[in-house]
Amino acid sequence: MAGDIGTARLIGPEFAGRREESARLTGLFRVVAEGGVATVVVGGEAGVGKSRLVAEFTRGLDARVLLGGCVELGAEGLPFAPFVAALRDCAGEVPDESRRSLAPVLPVLGPPETGEDARWGLFEGVLALLGGMAAARPVVLVVEDAHWADASSLDLIEFLVRNQSAVPGSMIMVTHRTEETRRGQPLRRLLTGLDRVPWTTRLPLGRLGRRAVVSQLRGILGREPDPLVAQEIHRRSEGNPLFVEALAETGTDGVPSSLEDLLLSTVDRLAPDPARLVRVAAVASGPVRDDTLGLVTGFGVDRLSVALRAAVDAGVLTVAGDAYVFRHALIGEAVYHGLLPGERVDLHARYAKALEDDESALAGLAHHRYEARDFPGALTAAFAAARAARKALAYTEQFQLLERVLQLWEVVPDSASLLGIDHLTLLEHTVEVALRAGEHARGERLATAALSETDQSEGVRVAVLLEQRARLRSQLGLPEALEDHRAAVRTAPDGHPARPYLLNSLAARLMDVPDPEAREVAQEALTAARRAHDEVAEVPALITLAVLDARLGDLDAQLPRLARARALAEGMNTPRLRLRALHAESSLLQAFGRLDAAISTARAGLAVARETGLARGCGHEHAIDLVGALISSGDWDEALESAEHALELAPPPTHLAHLLCLKGFLALQRGDLDAAAASLHRARELAGEGGTFTQGPLFLARLEADLALAGDRPEEAREVVRQALTSPFILVSNRFTWPLLVLGARAGFTEPMPEPRVAGPVQRAWSLTFEAERSRSRAAWAEAVDAWEELGQPLRIAQAQYGLAEAALGAGDREAAETAIRRAAGLTELLGARLLGDRLADLARRARIPVTSKPVPRFGLTPRESEILRLVADGLGNREIAERLFISAKTASVHVSNILGKLGVSNRVAAAATARRLGLVP
Numbered sequence: 001m002a003g004d005i006g007t008a009r010l011i012g013p014e015f016a017g018r019r020e021e022s023a024r025l026t027g028l029f030r031v032v033a034e035g036g037v038a039t040v041v042v043g044g045e046a047g048v049g050k051s052r053l054v055a056e057f058t059r060g061l062d063a064r065v066l067l068g069g070c071v072e073l074g075a076e077g078l079p080f081a082p083f084v085a086a087l088r089d090c091a092g093e094v095p096d097e098s099r100r101s102l103a104p105v106l107p108v109l110g111p112p113e114t115g116e117d118a119r120w121g122l123f124e125g126v127l128a129l130l131g132g133m134a135a136a137r138p139v140v141l142v143v144e145d146a147h148w149a150d151a152s153s154l155d156l157i158e159f160l161v162r163n164q165s166a167v168p169g170s171m172i173m174v175t176h177r178t179e180e181t182r183r184g185q186p187l188r189r190l191l192t193g194l195d196r197v198p199w200t201t202r203l204p205l206g207r208l209g210r211r212a213v214v215s216q217l218r219g220i221l222g223r224e225p226d227p228l229v230a231q232e233i234h235r236r237s238e239g240n241p242l243f244v245e246a247l248a249e250t251g252t253d254g255v256p257s258s259l260e261d262l263l264l265s266t267v268d269r270l271a272p273d274p275a276r277l278v279r280v281a282a283v284a285s286g287p288v289r290d291d292t293l294g295l296v297t298g299f300g301v302d303r304l305s306v307a308l309r310a311a312v313d314a315g316v317l318t319v320a321g322d323a324y325v326f327r328h329a330l331i332g333e334a335v336y337h338g339l340l341p342g343e344r345v346d347l348h349a350r351y352a353k354a355l356e357d358d359e360s361a362l363a364g365l366a367h368h369r370y371e372a373r374d375f376p377g378a379l380t381a382a383f384a385a386a387r388a389a390r391k392a393l394a395y396t397e398q399f400q401l402l403e404r405v406l407q408l409w410e411v412v413p414d415s416a417s418l419l420g421i422d423h424l425t426l427l428e429h430t431v432e433v434a435l436r437a438g439e440h441a442r443g444e445r446l447a448t449a450a451l452s453e454t455d456q457s458e459g460v461r462v463a464v465l466l467e468q469r470a471r472l473r474s475q476l477g478l479p480e481a482l483e484d485h486r487a488a489v490r491t492a493p494d495g496h497p498a499r500p501y502l503l504n505s506l507a508a509r510l511m512d513v514p515d516p517e518a519r520e521v522a523q524e525a526l527t528a529a530r531r532a533h534d535e536v537a538e539v540p541a542l543i544t545l546a547v548l549d550a551r552l553g554d555l556d557a558q559l560p561r562l563a564r565a566r567a568l569a570e571g572m573n574t575p576r577l578r579l580r581a582l583h584a585e586s587s588l589l590q591a592f593g594r595l596d597a598a599i600s601t602a603r604a605g606l607a608v609a610r611e612t613g614l615a616r617g618c619g620h621e622h623a624i625d626l627v628g629a630l631i632s633s634g635d636w637d638e639a640l641e642s643a644e645h646a647l648e649l650a651p652p653p654t655h656l657a658h659l660l661c662l663k664g665f666l667a668l669q670r671g672d673l674d675a676a677a678a679s680l681h682r683a684r685e686l687a688g689e690g691g692t693f694t695q696g697p698l699f700l701a702r703l704e705a706d707l708a709l710a711g712d713r714p715e716e717a718r719e720v721v722r723q724a725l726t727s728p729f730i731l732v733s734n735r736f737t738w739p740l741l742v743l744g745a746r747a748g749f750t751e752p753m754p755e756p757r758v759a760g761p762v763q764r765a766w767s768l769t770f771e772a773e774r775s776r777s778r779a780a781w782a783e784a785v786d787a788w789e790e791l792g793q794p795l796r797i798a799q800a801q802y803g804l805a806e807a808a809l810g811a812g813d814r815e816a817a818e819t820a821i822r823r824a825a826g827l828t829e830l831l832g833a834r835l836l837g838d839r840l841a842d843l844a845r846r847a848r849i850p851v852t853s854k855p856v857p858r859f860g861l862t863p864r865e866s867e868i869l870r871l872v873a874d875g876l877g878n879r880e881i882a883e884r885l886f887i888s889a890k891t892a893s894v895h896v897s898n899i900l901g902k903l904g905v906s907n908r909v910a911a912a913a914t915a916r917r918l919g920l921v922p
Contacts, residue, residue, distance in 0.1 A: 028171065040201050041200065041203065045178055062138070084105050135169070144175045179266070208241060277311055281335075282332045283351060290304060394613060431469075434472065444478075475655075482509055519548050546558040582622065593632075624658055638864045676710075778816075824840050872899070
C-alpha cells in the first residue's frame with residue numbers, strides 16, 4: 001500500500017506534543033535526501049501515537065513512501081505481510097529477471113522460485129527494488145506494528161537494515177509496541193542487534209504532558225477545554241493520546257467501551273494466579289506494596305513472587321519504587337469495573353484490615369472502609385486523614401476528605417460523639433479549607449449551608465461565615481459578594497477582635513468596585529487593628545491603603561508601606577497575607593512599567609504559594625501578574641508557558657477568564673485570529689455579562705475590539721467600545737481603561753469619551769497614544785514612540801512606530817516613514833508579532849518602501865532560550881531550571897536541546913563554554 005498514510009488512525013485534528021520527535025525525523029530525512037541512509041525504530045505503548053507520528057512526518061514529504069503493517073497472527077501465517085502491503089503498487093517496476101524472486105512479496109508476479117537460493121534471491125531482490133526507487137527519489141519504507149511480525153518479515157527487516165548502505169537515499173522506519181516487546185522475543189533480539197548498526201536511531205515515544213493533552217483536547221472540542229475536565233482527562237489518560245480522545249468523546253466517568261478490548265487484551269491471557277493478583281491490585285486504587293498484596297491475596301511469598309513476575313512480564317503491572325502500579329491506570333479501572341459487586345466489597349474489606357495499623361495510609365484506609373460499607377470506620381479514618389493532610393499543607397486532599405466526612409455524617413448514627421465535633425463546626429472547618437484549596441463553588445454552597453444552621457444571635461460566628469462566603473462568591477464573580485461583606489461588618493459588634501479582619505475584607509472588595517468608600521473602610525480597619533495591637537490585622541489595611549494611594553500616581557511613596565506589610569506577614573508566618581502583599585506589589589510594579597521587578601515579584605509569589613500549599617487557592621493571581629508582565633516585556637514564549645501552567649491551578653471563573661484573555665491577546669498578535677476568538681468566546685462564557693472583577697468587562701471588551709479591528713470590522717469595534725464605556729467600572733482602575741480608549745480612537749469612535757487621570761509613566765504613554773490616534777499627527781506619534789521606548793515595551797513601540805510611519809507618509813516624508821517602518825519591522829520579527837508585521841508589510845508595499853528585516857539575535861536564540869542558557873552556564877540541571885522558571889522538566893529539556901542545536905555543541909558543558917566565549921552570558 002505504497003504511500004497510503006491516510007488510513008492511519010489520527011488522534012484528533014491537533015498533533016500535539018511531538019515537536020521534538022518530529023524535528024528529529026526531519027533532521028534524519030535531511031541526511032537521506034542528501035544521499036545518506038537512516039533507520040528509525042519508533043517504540044511506544046498502544047495508543048501513544050506511533051502511527052500518527054509516521055503519518056504527520058510522511059504527509060507532504062518529498063519522497064516515495066511505502067507503508068506496510070503487520071497483523072496479529074505472528075509466525076503462524078501471512079509471511080512477509082508488511083512487505084506484501086508496502087510493495088503492492090510496485091509490481092510494474094520489477095525487472096523481468098527478478099519477477100519470480102520477488103513473487104513471495106508480490107503474488108501478482110506469479111509463482112515464486114523454489115530451492116535453496118530462493119530466500120536469498122528474495123532478500124536481494126527487495127534490496128535492489130528499493131535501490132532502483134531511491135536512485136530516482138528518496139524512499140521511505142515503513143513497517144508498522146513489528147511486534148506482530150512473522151519470523152520471515154523480521155529476517156527481511158534485519159537484512160535490509162544491515163545492507164542499507166547499498167541503497168543511498170533510503171529511510172526505513174519500524175514501529176512497535178513496547179509492552180509487546182519482552183525479553184526473549186524475536187523482535188527484542190532483532191532490535192538489540194539493530195542498535196549496533198551505525199545508522200539506526202531509537203525514537204521512544206512517551207506519553208503527553210498536561211499542556212499537550214490540553215492542546216489535543218482543544219483540537220478535538222474546537223474550543224478551550226474546561227481546566228478541571230482537562231485535568232481529570234489528563235489524570236486518567238496519563239497522557240496517552242488514544243485514551244485522551246476516547247475520554248473526550250465519552251466523558252470522564254467510567255472506562256470507554258471502545259478501549260476495553262485494548263486495555264484487557266493482555267490481562268485476559270494471564271494464568272489464574274497472576275489474574276487473581278491483578279484483580280486484587282485493581283482494588284488498591286494506586287501503588288501497592290508486595291506485603292500488602294500478600295495479606296490481601298493470601299498468597300505465600302513464593303507464590304506471590306511468581307504471580308508478580310508474570311504480571312510484570314506481561315506488561316500489566318510495573319514496578320514503581322517499592323510498590324507496583326498498573327502500566328496504565330485505565331487498565332486498573334477496566335479490571336476493577338469487571339469485578340462482581342460482592343468481590344469488590346470483600347477485597348476492600350481485606351485492604352482495610354491490612355492497612356488499619358498503618359498511620360501513613362489513613363486516606364487509603366478511609367477509602368477502603370467506605371467501599372466495604374464500614375461507614376463508621378470510614379468516618380473516623382477520613383477525619384483523621386483530613387487532620388494529617390492539614391499538617392502536610394495538602395489542602396485539596398483535606399477538603400476532599402472533609403467532604404467525605406460530611407457525606408458520612410448523614411448515615412452514621414452519633415457522628416458527633418465519634419469525632420468529638422458538632423456538624424456546624426465541621427462545616428465551618430470545611431469552608432475555611434475550601435478557601436485554601438481553591439474549591440470556590442463547593443465552598444460557597446457549604447458556607448450557605450453553615451449559615452442556615454447558625455443561630456443568628458451568634459453575631460461573630462455569622463459574620464465570619466458571611467465574610468468567607470463573600471470571598472468565595474467574589475472568586476466566582478457573583479454580585480452578591482459585596483452585600484455579604486457589608487452584612488458581615490454590620491453583624492460583628494464594635495470592639496470585637498474579628499472586626500478589623502471583616503473591615504479589611506470589605507475594603508479589599510471595595511477597591512474593585514466604583515465606590516470611594518474603600519479608603520475610609522481601610523483606614524477604619526487600620527485604626528481598629530492598632531487599637532487592638534493586632535499586627536496581623538494591620539497588614540491587609542496597609543496593603544489596601546498603599547494600593548489606593550499608588551493609583552494616584554506616586555508608586556515610590558507606597559513601596560515602603562508594601563515592604564513593611566510584607567515584612568510583618570513574613571515575621572508572623574501568615575503566608576496568605578504575604579502572598580497578598582506580593583500580588584499587590586507585582587501588580588503595581590507592572591502598572592508603572594517596572595517590568596523586571598514585576599516579573600521577579602510575581603515569581604516570588606508563585607514560589608511562596610507552592611511552598612505553602614496555596615497554589616490552587618492563590619497562585620493564579622501571581623500567574624496572571626507574571627503573564628501580563630512577560631507580555632509587556634516581549635517574552636511571549638515564556639508568557640504562553642506561564643499561562644498554560646496557571647491553567648493547571650484550576651483558577652476560579654473570573655481569573656480563568658482573565659488568563660484566557662491574555663492567551664487570546666497573544667494568539668491575536670501572532671496572527672491566529674481563530675484561536676483568539678475561541679479564547680474570547682470561552683472567557684465570555686465564564687465571566688458572563690455581569691462579571692464583577694474590575695478589569696473583567698474592560699479586558700473582554702479590549703480583546704473583542706482588538707479582534708474586530710484585526711478583522712477589518714471598525715463598526716463592530718466602535719460598538720464594543722460604546723458598550724464598555726457604560727460599565728460602572730470604567731474609571732475604577734485607569735490602567736485598564738486607557739488601552740480601551742486607544743482602541744476606540746483607532747476604530748474612529750467620535751462620541752465623547754472619558755479621559756481618566758494619568759497616574760504613572762505607563763498611563764502617560766497610553767494617553768499620548770490616545771492623543772496620537774485621535775490627531776494622527778507626526779508630533780503626537782513621536783511623543784508616543786518616545787514614551788514607550790522609555791518603558792521598553794516592544795509591541796507598543798512598534799505600534800507607535802507604525803502610527804508615526806503613516807503620519808510621515810501623509811506629510812510626504814518618505815525617509816522618516818522608512819526609518820519608522822524598519823524599526824517597527826525589526827521589533828515585530830523578534831516578537832513574532834505577525835498581525836502588526838503584516839500591516840507593516842502592507843504599508844511598506846503601498847508606499848513602495850523596501851523593508852529588510854532586522855537580524856535576529858545571534859544563533860537565533862529566543863529570549864526564553866537566552867534565559868535558560870544563562871542558567872545552564874550557572875550549572876543548573878533541567879529540574880532545577882524547571883523549578884526556577886515554573887515550567888516542567890520536560891519543557892526545560894526541550895529548550896536545552898534547542899540551545900545545543902543552535903550553538904552547534906553536543907553537551908551542556910560545551911554550551912556554557914561557547915556562551916561565555918561569545919559573550920552570550922556574563
